[in-house]
Amino acid sequence: QQQVKQSPQSLIVQKGGISIINCAYENTAFDYFPWYQQFPGKGPALLIAIRPDVSEKKEGRFTISFNKSAKQFSLHIMDSQPGDSATYFCAASLRGGGNKLTFGTGTQLKVEL
Amino acid sequence: GAVVSQHPSWVICKSGTSVKIECRSLDFQATTMFWYRQFPKQSLMLMATSNEGSKATYEQGVEKDKFLINHASLTLSTLTVTSAHPEDSSFYICSAGEGLYETQYFGPGTRLLVL
Numbered sequence: 735q736q737q738v739k740q741s742p743q744s745l746i747v748q749k750g751g752i753s754i755i756n757c758a759y760e761n762t763a764f765d766y767f768p769w770y771q772q773f774p775g776k777g778p779a780l781l782i783a784i785r786p787d788v789s790e791k792k793e794g795r796f797t798i799s800f801n802k803s804a805k806q807f808s809l810h811i812m813d814s815q816p817g818d819s820a821t822y823f824c825a826a827s828l829r830g831g832g833n834k835l836t837f838g839t840g841t842q843l844k845v846e847l
Numbered sequence: 848g849a850v851v852s853q854h855p856s857w858v859i860c861k862s863g864t865s866v867k868i869e870c871r872s873l874d875f876q877a878t879t880m881f882w883y884r885q886f887p888k889q890s891l892m893l894m895a896t897s898n899e900g901s902k903a904t905y906e907q908g909v910e911k912d913k914f915l916i917n918h919a920s921l922t923l924s925t926l927t928v929t930s931a932h933p934e935d936s937s938f939y940i941c942s943a944g945e946g947l948y949e950t951q952y953f954g955p956g957t958r959l960l961v962l
Contacts, residue, residue, distance in 0.1 A: 775956070
């Protein structure tokens with residue numbers, strides 16, 4: 735019940751295209767859904783996060799779409815750039831659970847020229 | 848803001864020795880810090896939750912006597928890998944919770960290689 739399922743495992747997108755990564759969760763008590771970006775050899779960096787009281791959040795080229803009834807959320811990267819090539823992790827947590835993050839398995843994104 | 852540092856970034860040690868990794872929140876106070884382990888091309892595995900002034904809470908399967916965690920202040924947590932063995936070689940990452948909702952900010956990681 736604590737799992738967060740992430741897909742796809744890897745993704746290749748042309749420069750300027752839209753990258754879409756999906757996550758699904760089971761625990762309806764989760765109340766915080768962040769996305770992290772990780773480059774090789776570096777720690778994850780917080781990209782964008784959403785709470786279940788909104789259905790969408792946009793920050794620059796990055797958008798989170800949240801579907802509470804389907805227990806799914808996704809990351810959209812508009813106008814993808816080669817510099818976006820990284821591994822992306824979705825996560826979920828609940829305050830009552832000590833704010834521990836449950837991570838998805840990660841998506842390796844490659845943006846080609 | 849919300850910067851977390853780790854030291855060292857790289858460490859090579861001999862089997863049987865102990866290694867200490869420091870995690871600091873540079874511009875905020877963190878009541879809670881977390882320690883993760885990550886294997887190549889895999890997700891982050893939570894090892895333990897570190898609370899300032901109290902004992903760490905370890906995840907199932909993590910040996911607390913092997914991975915000693917100390918959270919001495921609101922800006923510093925340390926992870927000591929005791930009697931390290933080659934199988935302990937990994938990428939260790941800490942995070943610190945900041946703000947009302949304890950948003951987690953991660954350090955740059957420490958790569959440990961045990962020979």
